[in-house]
Amino acid sequence: MKFNNKKVIITGGDRGIGKELVKVLINKGVADFAIMSRSLSGLDALNSEFPAVNFIGLKGNVADSADIKKAVAKIMQDWGSLDMLVHNAGVVSAGSLLDMSDEDISTQIQVNLIGPALLTKHCIPLLKKSDEPQIINLSSGLGLIAMPFYSVYAITKAGIRQFSDAIRREFAPDNIHILCVYPTATDTDMMENSKRENMDSPEMVAKESIAALERGDINIVFGGRQR
Ligand SMILES: NC(=O)c1ccc[n+]([C@@H]2O[C@H](COP(=O)([O-])OP(=O)(O)OC[C@H]3O[C@@H](n4cnc5c(N)ncnc54)[C@H](OP(=O)(O)O)[C@@H]3O)[C@@H](O)[C@H]2O)c1
Secondary structure, eight states: OOOTTOEEEEETTTSHHHHHHHHHHHHHTOOEEEEEESSOTTHHHHHHHOTTSEEEEEESOTTOHHHHHHHHHHHHHHTSOOSEEEEOOOOOOOSOGGGSOHHHHHHHHIIIIIHHHHHHHHHHHHHTTSSSOEEEEEOOGGGTSOOTTOHHHHHHHHHHHHHHHHHHHHTGGGTOEEEEEEOOSBSSGGGTTOOOOSOBOHHHHHHHHHHHHHHTOSEEEOSOTTO
16 A cells, blocks of 8 residues: 555544544655644644644534535645545533533534535545545444443444445445544543543554554454454
8 A cells, every 4th residue: 555645634633543643644654634623723733743744724614514615625726636534523422311412412413424424525526536545434432332321422423334334335436445443432632531541542543543444444443352
């Protein structure tokens, strides 16, 4: 698998698992990234750490169709094609369904599920121009095994699993490879209020996910034999 000339869009690529995916891909030779997040809060640090790498900041909300169209238009203009799309941005809200605000329910579904569907739709024409197009989708172990107090998050991550399988079949004639990643509890900002111990490190999740991509795997499930 060639990484040297790949052009990569990654949502939420400036923090957490996304940032570690960027670092692994840089070590493999990728030098062109477009990072989409609402704040781009980690982009300056990436620019300082990797001055030889080109980062395009796409400030926007993946749940907003207008922001997505603007971001894809920028990539169309600057790159004209795309090799890898990583749907990593995500939000979680834990707690009883009864205590969750209506807004919280909608936001999780919009960011985690509708965002990747919209961004995929608008990026497919660019991906079709690549010799080796690839999509990485971040689901969750909770998208495989449903847990109480994560009911809405579970909807979104199970949806990403089905979305991955459906688009893999739909775009097989275009040779678009789709890897779906199922992390278990991983030590990032997302888990800062969690009392969990012995979480996976985002570095390990990123390294193993890219290794799975290189093997041509379609799924990688973290969390051991139980999962
Ligand atoms: N950490 C875990 O235990 C765990 C377990 C299973 C699955 N996952 C999944 O792995 C992925 C990465 O998680 P993480 O733990 O690395 O998360 P994180 O540390 O909270 O980082 C999330 C990233 O997504 C961006 N983001 C969030 N909402 C966005 C929006 N509406 N539009 C654009 N960007 C947005 C954030 O930037 P802004 O806030 O600036 O927008 C940030 O860069 C997520 O899909 C998550 O569901 C995580």
